[in-house]
Amino acid sequence: MSDPDAVEARHVVKAFGQGEVAVRALDDVSVGIRRGEFFTLLGPSGCGKTTLLRLIAGFEAPSSGAILLDGRDITALPPNRRPINTVFQSYALFPHLTVAENVGFGLRMQGKPRTEIETVTARMLALVRLEALAKRKVAQLSGGQQQRVALARALAPQPRVLLLGEPLSALDLKLRKEMQIELKRLQHETGITFVFVTHDQEEALTMSDRIGVMSAGRILQIGPPREIYTRPANRFVASFIGETNFLPARHAGGRVTLDAGGELTVEGGPEGRVTVAVRPEQVRLVAPDEPGALPATIRDLVYFGTDTHCHLALADGTEVVARLQSSASGDPGLEPGQPAGLRFAPGAVQLLGD
Amino acid sequence: MEEETKQARTGWLLSAPALAILLLAASGPLLVVLVYSFLVKGQYGGVIWTFSTEAWFEVLFTRDIFSDEVTLADAHLAIFWRSVKLSLMTTAIAFAVGFPTAWFIATRPPNRRALWLFLITIPFWTNLLIRTFAINEVIRNEGILNTLMIRAGLIERPIQILYTDTAVLIGMAYVYLPLMVLPLFAAIDRFDMRLLEAAYDLYASRWQVLRRIILPLVKPGIVAGSILVFVPSLGAYVTPRVLGGGKNMMIGNFIELQFGQGRNWPLGAALSMLLLAIVMVALLIYVRAAGRGTGHG
Structure with missing residues (x-):
């Protein structure tokens, strides 16, 4: 020192x-x-x-x-x-x-x-x-x-x-x-x-x-x-560096309740009104009926070559972007309008105090 | 081929007016002066149409009236030397005053520069004779400068400035200052001020920044300004006449004397040609120097 x-x-x-x-x-x-x-x-x-x-x-x-x-x-x-x-x-x-x-x-x-x-x-x-x-x-x-x-x-x-x-x-x-x-x-x-x-x-x-x-x-x-x-x-840091999904929520004792509906479990972070920040590449698409998954609807698919950006809407209309790695054919096998379930990768969720 | 000749002809045709003016207004009068310098002087002025090199001989030598002994014309050489010396000093003074002035203007906000430049050029729109008499009024023994200095208790008796070389220098530097400031301003305006920071950053002192970065880069402006001041100074007539009095002659006054009281037109013509030659040599030196500085030469 x-x-x-x-x-x-x-x-x-x-x-x-x-x-x-x-x-x-x-x-x-x-x-x-x-x-x-x-x-x-x-x-x-x-x-x-x-x-x-x-x-x-x-x-x-x-x-x-x-x-x-x-x-x-x-x-x-x-x-x-x-x-x-x-x-x-x-x-x-x-x-x-x-x-x-x-x-x-x-x-x-x-x-x-x-x-x-x-x-x-x-x-x-x-x-x-x-x-x-x-x-x-x-x-x-x-x-x-x-x-x-x-x-x-x-x-x-x-x-x-x-x-x-x-x-x-x-x-x-x-x-x-x-x-x-x-x-x-x-x-x-x-x-x-x-x-x-x-x-x-x-x-x-x-x-x-x-x-x-x-x-x-x-x-x-x-x-x-x-x-x-x-x-x-x-x-500011989260939005200036890379892309981030921001979801308004309430946090109490490790349980986060999203305003859009659905719950997440986190470790630590500020309590009360918070913003959930999660990177698009940490958002996983799963079957709509999978237990614990957030229900969403696919709005749009944008092809970027290496990956495809999937724009989704939660139950209350909040937009979430998921970045999916493109398959060999480039076809994500998804259609706009289709229902989907969302999961966030373990440890990828961060709480930002308001 | 035919197209080219046609183009060449059109080119000549288009430049004909310019060429005509050049021939009639510049080369023509010069030719007259050159011819006059090789003629014999008339008794009451004018020339006698007989070829003679006497005038050129008289520029440098004097023939004794009684013994025909030939000696160097010291007086003529002294006048030439004085003219060159005063012109060089005028150029130096104009630069010393003009450079900070031009720097000041060039570093003002763009919307203020026009005003400063306008102020610099105002005296230039005023008649030269009036401006010279104004200087006369300032520096004469009973003038503003001496009166103020006596009142302030700085001096007891007026300082004799009028009718000295100092007076001529003050007058010429004042009269030709705008000709120094304007090209310097143009050069400094083009100068990238960020280079100053780069030089400071690389351990240059203020003096080194001036010598190694600013002066080499504004050199074209310095050269242009110096030419514009030196050349008219060398041929100055009004300023040395009004401020230098009768005895502190410069080439311009001496030439005038030959065409007037001296009644020696061929000598005046020869002196004029010599003045022209000196100016050409000076220009050549300047152009060479400018070429080296900017790397285009």
Whole structure:
């Protein structure tokens, strides 16, 4: 426990504007990012994730609270005196410099000897596989190549922490997938702490060691991807990451009575008025007359290739989506209008307090 | 093939008006001046139609009236040197004042920029002579500046600014400032401010950001602004005449003198051609510099 976090934000508040019109972009945010981890700040646009990143980089000063690096307070340090580098969403490569000059820029500003700059630049270009383009001007590169130059440029001074501000959002899907793998590889090879910002939940789930889910200037939940997905802390997290069925209910002593009719048994969770959250892939379709199954009617079937989304209506009309794995023929053997029974996989039901 | 020749002919036809203006309005007068520089001066001005290289000789040398001894024309060279020096200094002052001004305007919200640019250009719509006399009024011994400084107790006697090189510099820098600000503004406006953050992030100090990122990227604007200020400064006539007085001549005044009191039209013509040559050389140097900076050269 004596080992301090690589980056820590302590009760950080960032307000823009003054008095009546002041907007709190960050509202008492505290988060510790561990050394060597791939941490993702995930949230919709305007949730404050980019503001938090800019505060860590030093481009903005917090209205109150502190930013710590390896346990040391760096709140008052300007960006050029923080051993933290950023990969910008726009890449922000220097158009008048070559690829190699861009990559070596940080080391040059640090006043490193020429031989060291050349060695490190060559190593970084090899790391992102751009050795052949060292002498090019950056304007002559494709989007993916520019992205890799931006990465090499930010990694070259060997920062304590690398910040990535939605760097993949400008790339097309295929390139983005490639860069996701590339980023993971780079993080593994360099051992540098990565703080990644995205609004893409799939990106966050596949790449991160831990995710901090943000909304309206607050961090709602911090945890590994699996935990965030299977045990969302509240309704926002559950709906923002993946799809979820929300069923209003009442909970008393382990027995949950759905407003739509039917009962479930759960362990723990808040009592009284609750919302039952269950992922579509955890909903099973069984025979309508099976004991304990919730009676429902099939409304619609949507074919997605790997699976089929079955939209059902409970007795009171509440909609539930079940995700069924497609059969070899692709035919689910179901028809709209047909009655069906619903069961939820054991342990897949979660209660969210209202 | 036939189609191409037809197109070529149409092309020539369409550019004919432009070519005509170029020939009549630009090349024509220049040719006249060039021819005049190779003629003999008339006694009361004008020229005598006899070929002579005397005017060109006079640009650089003086022949003693009594002994026919040939010496270098120091006075002419001094005037040329003064003109180049004052023009370079004017350009430097205009840049020093214009760069922060252009930066300020370019970083205002878009809806405010037009107003600032308008304010910068207002003096430009005013007659040059009036503006120059306004400067005269400010800096003369009994003028606003000296009166205020004496009242404030900063000085006891008025400082002689009028009729010095300083006065000429102040006047020219003021007159040509918009020509520096506008191209600088255009260049800074195109500058991606996000690069500043990227450079700060990569350990650059404020000075390094200015030197390594901002200046190289706005260089086309610096070059354009410098040309636009340096060239008219070099040929300036009104400003040095009004603010520099009779003895602090620049090339423009010296040329005027030859066509007026000096009654030496060929010398005036030769000096004009020389001025043109200096401007061309300056332009060439600038263009080369600009080409290196942007990587298109």
